[in-house]
Amino acid sequence: MAFDVEHELHKRRLGRNVGLGAVLVAFIALVFGLTVVKVTDVGQMQGFDHVLRPELVPLDAQTTVGTKP
C-alpha cells in the first residue's frame, strides 16, 4: 500500500501539529494564569457587597445615616 510509506512530508506535518498544539496549551495556561492573578490580586477590597458600608459614606452624611426611618 502506497499510503503506508512514511514521507518526509508527514514528519513536517506532525511537527507543525504538535507545535500548534503546544502553543494552544501554553495560551490556555497563560489565560488561566492571568485570570487567577486578576481575580486574586485586586488590592484593598472587601469580601462582601450589597450592604451598607459605613466607611464609604461621607463623614458629614454619616450623622443622618440610620436616623431616618
Added chain:
Amino acid sequence: MSDTDTIGQAGEAGFGDYVALLKPRVMSLVVFTALVGVLVAPGAVHPFIAMTSILFIALGAGASGALNMWWDADIDVIMKRTAKRPIPAGRVQPGEALGFGAALSGISVVMLALTANMLAAALLAFTIFFYAVVYSMWLKRSTPQNIVIGGAAGAFPPMIGWVAMTGSVSIEAVLMFMLIFMWTPPHFWALALFMNEDYSKAGVPMLTVTHGKKVTRNHILVYTIALVPFALAAGFTSIGGPLYLTVSVVLNAGFLWGAWKIWRRDEVQAEADKYAVERQVFKFSLLYLFLHFGAFLAEAALKPYGLGGW
C-alpha cells in the same frame, strides 16, 4: 505540475517556517528593550502581568515582521541575504503570511489590552501599523530616509513596556524612545557603508547609493551629535542616576569619536583598510545601545539597596 505536487512538496511549511516569519532575532531585541521599560517603571505590578505584557509586545512585533515579509516577498527573492526566507523560498504562501501576521496582530493587541491597559495596546497597534504600513509599504521603497522614520517602530517597545506598567506616557518613556530612534540612523548607515548589499538591484533606495558615501558619512556625524543630548538627558530623570550618567558619558564620547573618524575618512582610505573603522563603529553602536539599557536596568536593580537613582 500535477495537483499532488502542488499540495505536497514545496508549499507545505513546517512549524519553524512560521516561527521564522516572526523574525526571532528582531523579537529578542524587542523583548530586551520592552523588559527594561517594564522593570524600570515605577509602582508594583504582579510579575505574571509584567511577563505576559512583554510576551504580547514581542508577539505584536513578530506579527508586524510577518506582515513585512508578506509585503516584501518580491524584493526578498532578489536579495541574497533574504532569499531563504519562508515566502521567497516557497515554503509559505504569501496569503498565509498575511493571514498569520494579521491574526497575530489582533491577538497581541487584544491580549495586551486585557493584560495591561488600553493605552499600551493602542501603542502596540500603532507600532504594528507603523512598521507594516508606514515603513514597509510607504517609505522603504520611496525615500533613502526610510531608515530614519522607520526606526520609530523599533523605538516603541520600551515605551509600550513602560505604559503597560504605569498606564501613561512620561518623560522617561519618551527619552527611551528617542534613544533608540536617534541611534538607529548612525547605526544602520555605518553598516550600509561596508555592506555591499544588492538593495539597489531590488529597487530599495539607500543613502549610500542615492546620495553617495560622502553624504552618508556627514549624516552619521550629524545624527550622532543629535543623539547625545537625549542619551544624557535620560540620566537626569527617575530612571537615570550617577551610574547611568557615567556609562552614558563614556559611551557617547566613544560614539562621537567613532562618528568623527568616519566623517574624516574618504573612500580611498576606507577601501585601503577594508572599512575597518566603519566596522568598528558599527560593533560599538550595538554595545552602545545594549549598555545604555543595561545601565537603566542596573539603576532600577540597585534602588532597593539605596544605591540606584538620584
